[in-house]
Amino acid sequence: MRNIIAIADKELRSYFASPIAYIIIGFFALPFGVFFYLYLEAFLRQSMQMAQFGGNLNVNQQVIRLVLQNASVIILFVMPMITMRTYAEEKRSGTIELLLTSPVTDFQIIVGKFLGALxxxxxxxxxxxxxxxxxxxxxxxxxxPLVAAYLGLLLMGGAFLSVGLFISSTTNNQIVAGMVSFVVFLLLWIVGWFADSAGATVGPITSYLSITEHFEDFSKGVIDTKHVLYYVSLITFGLFLTAKSVDSERWRG
Amino acid sequence: MIEVQHLTKRYGRVTAVDDVSFRVERGEILGFLGPNGAGKTTTMRILTGYIPASEGRATVAGYDVFDQPIEAKRRTGYLPETPPLYPDMTVREYLDFVARIKGVAAAERRTRVDAVIQRTHIDDMATRHCGKLSKGYRQRVGLAQAILHNPEVLILDEPTAGLDPKQIIETRDLIRGLGGDHTIVLSTHILPEVSQTCQRVVIINKGRVVAVDTPENLTARLQGAETLYVEVDAGGADVPTALTAVPGVTRVAAADTRPGSGAFEVESERGRDVRRELARDIVTRGWGLLELRPMRMSLEEVFLQVTTEEPAAEEAPRA
Structure with a gap:
């Protein structure tokens, strides 16, 4: 555990020691703010109209839910920037040799890096x-519902990070890692779009695979174990693949 | 302290290390000598647990590097060819991180980091970012990192590469100072380094060990015959013919190509010291004996001999 914390701490520090962390946070916060403003504006206009008829609108449903659903797409774009360097950079600069010759296990390194990115x-x-x-x-x-939505965001982000970590571990080029991660994340998002046209058997499968589809319920404030399980298994699977990739790299030299 | 048995590493069809065996005793400094691409780095990477061997086994401080990697790594300090530094960290932050993953107890961390900073003379760079250091300092921080957890075994891959002459001397002194407490394996392709710092040498070429011995023995043992350097003032007499007649002398050649020079290389039968006979002969002829000294084959010559000539390599003593 001490080793995991040491590595997570180092990862987190290195994000903030370079401009990366600030660019990522800015890149995320800016469009988030734009969405927030637009939905809030629309909400205010609508509630003015509704007020004339004595009705009432729900902030959670009309603002928070929509903003966070859009945020899930921005997250998809931002995540490759977080994970692309995790392994690729260590391999390129040779610091991986320090980690792999230190008395820490692969598992500790991987989990440490994952937690740092998280x-x-x-x-x-x-x-x-x-x-x-x-x-x-x-x-x-x-x-x-807000807590549920943020839990959903956390799990969804974790799933992206763990897949991104795996992709980064397969190359020593950050740009390659970033691009491949981006395309894979994009596919994991749009695969859900085929759900309607794919028919009765394939449809549910594609929609199940879609990483953002599972966020849907969280954004409404529903914590469904089905979705929690999906994300947790995806995180585990990504970390498992990373472990295999690091190990096979070692044998190939 | 370190035991390597029949170590082999193949990358696909290429055999980088081929049946390498050697031992390093506690407190010894072993030099790992070989041309580039001989398999030095590969062997060291296996010893440090960075890559597994295809065949054979290696134990460090009694722990098998493959079966008990964590225990072996706890007792090993390693300086890779390129010092593994994180450019965004300051030297102190970096060493603190290394101390944490090397398992230095939190209470001792600060003292240990201070101690290695002192020992490797990087105090004035402690607050600099690693990415901004010169090659010499990077190398020293790399060395500081390797000795941080006070390991029993130190594996140093070309510790003086890229340093200026003054830094090389400092680093060698440091390494010599570490010997005794630590068991050290260092690789290099710079020969004087070996004779100056190491007690024993393993010469490796094309993945195979071609010679293991002390630097002195190597130079002596690999010499086919004894060679003497003789300078005489013979007043124009035919020196080679006269000296060849001395019993035990096998060959006389001019050591200096300038005409009229009195310098000769005199080879004798192996193991036979002809200095007395030679001196007496020269003096009784009435010539002036200006100089008479044994010529040693330098380590460079030995190295070239064992790494370039295949037959010589086969005859060379194996570990």
Whole structure:
């Protein structure tokens, strides 16, 4: 455990020691803010109209849910930037030799790197809470669905990170790792689009595979174990593949 | 302390290390000598557990590097060919991180880091970023990293590569100072380094061990015959003919191509010292004996001989 923390800590520090962390957080927070503004604006206009008829609108459903669903797509774009260097950079600069000749196991290195990346991702999500806080100042959103949605974001991001970590471990070129991760993430997103046209048997499979599809329920404030299980197994699978990749690299030299 | 038995490493069809065996005793400094691509780095990477061997076994401090890698790694310090530094970290941050993953207890970490910073003379760079260091300092930080957890065994892959002459001397002194407490294997293709720092030498070529011995013995043993350097003032007399007549002398050749020079190389039968006879003969002829000394084959010549001539390599003593 001590080793895992040491490596996670080092990973997290190295993100913040270079401009990467700030660029990633900025790159994420900016479009998030734009979405937030647009949906809030639309919400205000609608609720003005509704007020005339004495109706009421739900902030959680009309703002938070939509913003976070859009955020899940931005996350997809940002994640390759977090994971692309994790292994590729260590392999290119030779520092991997330090890690692999230190008394730490592959498992500790992989989990440490994963947690380090997750730490940066959590920092990204914390920034978005500032926007949400505005809603609490001027309105009365429900906090429980919010917690569910953020748990969903965390799990979904974890799944992206673990797959990205694996891709990074297969190459010593950051750009290759970044591009391949991006394409794979994109496929994991759009595979769900085929669900409607794919027919009765293939349809549910493609929609099940889609990484963003599983976030749908979380964004509505529903924590379904089915989706939790999907994300947790994807995270485990990604880390397992990383372990295999690191090990096979060692044998090939 | 280190035991390597029949180590073989193949990459596809290429055999990088072929049936290498050697031992290193506690406190000994072993030089690993060979041309580029001889398999030095591969052997060291196997010893440090970075890559597995295809065949054979290696134990470090009594632990098999493949079966008990964590225990073996705990007792090994390793400086790879390129010092494994993180450019975004300062030297102190870097060493602190290394101390953590090497398992240095939290309470001792600060003292250990300070100690190695002192020992490798990098105090003035402690707050610099590793990416901004010169090659010499990078190498020293790499060395600091290797000795940080006070390992029993040190594996240093070309520790003086890229250093200026002053730094080379400092690094060699440092390594010599580490010997005794630590068992050291260092690789190099610079020969004087071996004779200056190492107690024993393993010469490796094309993945095979071609010779193992002390630097002194190597130079002596690999010499086919004894050679003497003789300079006489013979006043124009025919020196070669006269000296060849001395019992035990096999060959006399001019050591200096300039005409009229009195310098000769005199080869004698192996193991036979002809200096007395030679001196007496020269003096009784009434010539002036200006110089008479044994010529040693330098380590360079030995190295070239064992690594270039296949027959010589076959005859060379095996470990």
């Amino acid at each position: 730490g940066l991702y959590i920092a990204m999500l914390l920034v978005t809470l500032l926007y949400v806080a505005i809603l609490f100042v001027y309105g009365h959103p429900e906090w429980r």
